[in-house]
Amino acid sequence: MIGRLILNYPDAAQRAGIFLLLAFVTLVIYQLGVSPAWIGHLVPATTAWLTENPALGRLAGAVLIALIAAANWKALRQLSRRQQIIGVWLELFVLLMLFFYSFDLSFAFIAKKVGFLVSQGVVTTLYISAISIVIATVIALAGAIAKLSKNGVVYGLATFYTSLFRGLPLLMQIYIIYLGLPQVGYVIGAVPAGILALSLCYGAYMTEIFRAGIESINRGQTEGATALGLSPTQTMALVILPQAMRVIIPPTGNQFIAMLKDSSLVSVVGVWELMYLARTQGQTEFRHIEMLITASMIYWMLSIVLEYVQSLIEARFGRFNVR
Secondary structure (H helix, E strand, O other): OHHHHHHOOOOHHHHHHHHHHHHHHHHHHHHOOOOOHHHHHHOHHHHHHHHHOHHHHHHHHHHHHHHHHHHHHHHHHOOOHHHHHHHHHHHHHHHHHHHHHOOOOOHHHHHHHHHHHHHHHHHHHHHHHHHHHHHHHHHHHHHHHHHOOOOHHHHHHHHHHHHHHHHOOHHHHHHHHHHHHHHHOOOOOHHHHHHHHHHHHHHHHHHHHHHHHHHOOOHHHHHHHHHOOOOHHHHHHHHHHHHHHHHHHHHHHHHHHHHHHHHHHHHHHOOOOHHHHHHHHHHHOOOHHHHHHHHHHHHHHHHHHHHHHHHHHHHHHOOOOOO
């Protein structure tokens, strides 16, 4: 396989480039300190030699990994594009699972706790994130319109808001809202405090997304709507926003995924969301890494679902392509 990979490049310079690339990959893997113990498991006769020559064993392991990677690259190139994508995902997922497996995890403990994490933590996480993104979207739309306003007072309020909440760390905003509001007479619970902090923080970021999306629409669209007798509100709702969604949806979807993960920060005020339960359940039997890995995989699965939903929404609004 490796020979065919090299011979597929008849030009001497190309063959030299392949050799140099393999040498570079080998060097990188060697510097990462790859353990050659797995070679001993595959070929038991080499165990003693690997023990006596650790540096050479590392080098042999690095060379072998580089050659396997090159052969795998060549094999994947023979497939169709869709098959290549599926193959890469499967291979990387297997490698990730093998990496976690090397931690000597207690799968019985994970199986016992994962149901509780999903039924309690995931529900709370999605509840907080869903309400926050709806409020943040409303704030962002109002903020974007305010930043496009010619009224100096309205523009000043919008720019101060976006500057403040984009400039403060989200964790600090959660603490200020949860601990600060009671100081002025407004007692607020942990969950409402988390929702308010996430909404204000992401509303500030999304304000710029909405503003850029609205400004991306040709001014002629507004002029045409006005000529047809539409009010400014009708123009925004029926003409501008449907077209601007092409620009707004992708970064907004990214913000929702980021908010889903940042919702873990509300655990600092005692909210029983996914990360809080992962930490507390791991403490019961000192199985922290099991619960953290499980929570990470759940976050990843939720993100994949959101990415799919985002792609559907993008396809829905993609038909508005008027310039």
